[in-house]
Amino acid sequence: MDILIRSDAEGVAAAAADILADYARRGATLGLATGSTPLGTYQELIRLYEAGEVSFADSTAFLLDEYVGLTPEHEQSYHHTIRHEFTAHVDFDDSRVHSPDGTAADPWVAAQEYEQAIIDHGGIDVQLLGIGTNGHIAFNEPGAALNGPTHVDTLQPQTIADNSRFFDRPEDVPIHVLTQGLGTIQRAGHLLLLATGEGKADAIAALAEGPLTTMCPASVLQSHPRATVIVDEAAASKLHHRDYHRFVEENKLPRKN
Numbered sequence: 435m436d437i438l439i440r441s442d443a444e445g446v447a448a449a450a451a452d453i454l455a456d457y458a459r460r461g462a463t464l465g466l467a468t469g470s471t472p473l474g475t476y477q478e479l480i481r482l483y484e485a486g487e488v489s490f491a492d493s494t495a496f497l498l499d500e501y502v503g504l505t506p507e508h509e510q511s512y513h514h515t516i517r518h519e520f521t522a523h524v525d526f527d528d529s530r531v532h533s534p535d536g537t538a539a540d541p542w543v544a545a546q547e548y549e550q551a552i553i554d555h556g557g558i559d560v561q562l563l564g565i566g567t568n569g570h571i572a573f574n575e576p577g578a579a580l581n582g583p584t585h586v587d588t589l590q591p592q593t594i595a596d597n598s599r600f601f602d603r604p605e606d607v608p609i610h611v612l613t614q615g616l617g618t619i620q621r622a623g624h625l626l627l628l629a630t631g632e633g634k635a636d637a638i639a640a641l642a643e644g645p646l647t648t649m650c651p652a653s654v655l656q657s658h659p660r661a662t663v664i665v666d667e668a669a670a671s672k673l674h675h676r677d678y679h680r681f682v683e684e685n686k687l688p689r690k691n
């Protein structure tokens with residue numbers, strides 16, 4: 435995998451937006467993520483759109499995950515969040531912004547339908563990812579099936595605690611979620627994982643330098659043929675090989691694989 439280290443969150447956002455804008459210019463299918471980390475990237479993409487440098491008119495989007503039980507109008511549903519933070523501010527066709535149906539009578543059926551919708555569409559070209567402090571990607575918590583499809587999952591206490599900042603009370607955080615599986619994510623053509631801040635440093639070290647294990651779901655990036663991890667200095671601070679990654683990027687050297 436490529437590991438790009440930037441001095442701060444703005445640098446991470448600029449590098450990620452550059453990559454995503456290139457895909458959008460080709461009308462690619464974008465896998466979008468919610469959470470705090472990609473917000474700067476979305477703001478940069480909106481800026482590029484307003485400057486006439488990118489259009490999303492030919493793109494399709496699939497979201498990574500959704501809370502079970504939140505209506506699409508709920509402020510904290512990811513259906514609402516992605517529109518509020520990004521797609522409504524650019525020329526994305528709203529009918530082409532897809533997310534799992536958190537209000538389906540049977541969430542397991544909704545999970546299967548979402549998996550099938552991605553396959554029928556022809557897959558995802560580039561998948562944007564954050565990482566949880568416990569190493570999760572999307573809502574694949576430690577212990578998730580390494581090659582699993584879109585499924586219903588139950589959040590772990592650490593994730594509920596991390597996400598409670600978006601809700602009035604911790605008990606308002608839904609416990610159940612619909613999430614693309616680690617198998618779904620790995621079928622995307624290019625994985626683009628972003629992390630900023632010291633709180634993510636352990637998870638980034640485990641992702642890049644620990645074993646490939648379901649106990650750190652993000653470690654599946656190690657086996658993907660095209661993964662790019664963009665981190666700020668703080669999130670990179672526990673990587674033993676950070677000087678090597680800087681050296682490789684500065685000298686435009688080929689990747690190890």
Ligand code: PGA
Pocket residue numbers: 468469470471472564565566567570571572
């Ligand atoms: P964050 O969440 O970007 O809000 O830190 C990332 C994640 O939980 O995947």
